[in-house]
Amino acid sequence: xxxxxxxxxxxxxxxxxxxxxxxxxxxxxxxxxxxxxxxxxxxxxxxxxxxxxxxxxxxxxxxxxxxxxxxxxxxxxxxxxxxxxxxxxxxxxxxxxxxxxxxxxxxx
Numbered sequence: 443x444x445x446x447x448x449x450x451x452x453x454x455x456x457x458x459x460x461x462x463x464x465x466x467x468x469x470x471x472x473x474x475x476x477x478x479x480x481x482x483x484x485x486x487x488x489x490x491x492x493x494x495x496x497x498x499x500x501x502x503x504x505x506x507x508x509x510x511x512x513x514x515x516x517x518x519x520x521x522x523x524x525x526x527x528x529x530x531x532x533x534x535x536x537x538x539x540x541x542x543x544x545x546x547x548x549x550x
Contacts, residue, residue, distance in 0.1 A: 443467065444503070454514040461507050468500040 447460025472493060479489040506513065 448513075451514050452516055454510050457514055458507055458510050461503050461510075465500055465503040465507070468496050468503065472496045472500075 443460045443464040447457045447464070450460070451457045475484065475489055475492055475496070478484045479486060484492070
């Protein structure tokens with residue numbers, strides 16, 4: 443859900459909605475963890491570790507929801523496919539790509 447929200451971040455309402463769904467799923471998982479420790483499927487230590495991780499995740503999601511404007515900076519008309527990549531997303535090609543006719547040659 444987070445990835446889907448990120449992909450549709452040009453629409454703030456959709457972005458927030460997807461993050462809110464992910465937040466709810468995290469809270470539901472914590473509820474299941476409570477049940478699992480009560481039923482002795484998890485030790486208290488395992489529960490504590492996993493519950494702590496889910497607390498961190500839901501706090502991050504909550505902060506992202508609160509700061510949605512920082513993530514949704516462009517207008518809905520923005521086509522993200524043609525924006526220049528960020529520095530860490532740049533792909534360097536060291537060799538020339540094959541010619542298309544060589545790529546689609548049928549095997550004998």
